[in-house]
Amino acid sequence: MESLGDTKIKKLRLQSTSGNLLRMIELNDEIITQIEAHGERDYPHECGGMLIGHFHADGAKSVMETFPLENARDEADRHDRILILPKDVMRAERYAREKKLDVVGYYHSHPDDLAVPSQYDLDHALPVWSYVIVSVEKGKAVDVRSWQMENDRTRFNDETLVSTGSGSDRAFNT
Numbered sequence: 772m773e774s775l776g777d778t779k780i781k782k783l784r785l786q787s788t789s790g791n792l793l794r795m796i797e798l799n800d801e802i803i804t805q806i807e808a809h810g811e812r813d814y815p816h817e818c819g820g821m822l823i824g825h826f827h828a829d830g831a832k833s834v835m836e837t838f839p840l841e842n843a844r845d846e847a848d849r850h851d852r853i854l855i856l857p858k859d860v861m862r863a864e865r866y867a868r869e870k871k872l873d874v875v876g877y878y879h880s881h882p883d884d885l886a887v888p889s890q891y892d893l894d895h896a897l898p899v900w901s902y903v904i905v906s907v908e909k910g911k912a913v914d915v916r917s918w919q920m921e922n923d924r925t926r927f928n929d930e931t932l933v934s935t936g937s938g939s940d941r942a943f944n945t
């Protein structure tokens with residue numbers, strides 16, 4: 772995953788070591804609905820996809836679109852293991868670039884589990900990205916939360932998830 776060496780991500784990573792960056796992600800209702808629906812559709816398996824949007828200078832992110840991915844793992848261990856393939860990341864990055872947007876994070880579902888990152892999630896996380904998790908209980912999405920990994924990789928921090936209503940981007944410029 773180190774091949775993701777995007778200049779913007781590196782710059783943000785440097786900035787974030789000095790603290791003071793907002794841990795905030797903005798999604799409109801439509802995006803949240805798409806993530807919940809994907810989680811419900813793939814239940815009892817885990818779903819996953821990329822979050823496409825903007826990084827803001829203050830550390831906040833806006834999600835404009837989802838980029839659903841197929842689960843690359845075998846049926847047998849789909850329940851709690853999901854793999855982001857480098858080719859999927861590249862596909863999502865190419866798509867984002869064409870729209871003058873960035874890949875700002877990754878979403879996945881936790882079937883019959885809390886919307887809290889697992890040790891596996893931590894072991895496979897990238898800095899700067901937002902990790903949105905939807906909890907799907909008995910086939911119904913019940914909770915959506917967002918997380919960002921601490922720079923020293925020791926833990927995830929809760930990220931404020933702001934719903935911006937429908938179809939709107941942030942009011943001020945990036």
Ligand SMILES: [Zn+2]
Nearest residue numbers: 879888889892
């Ligand atoms: Zn997970």
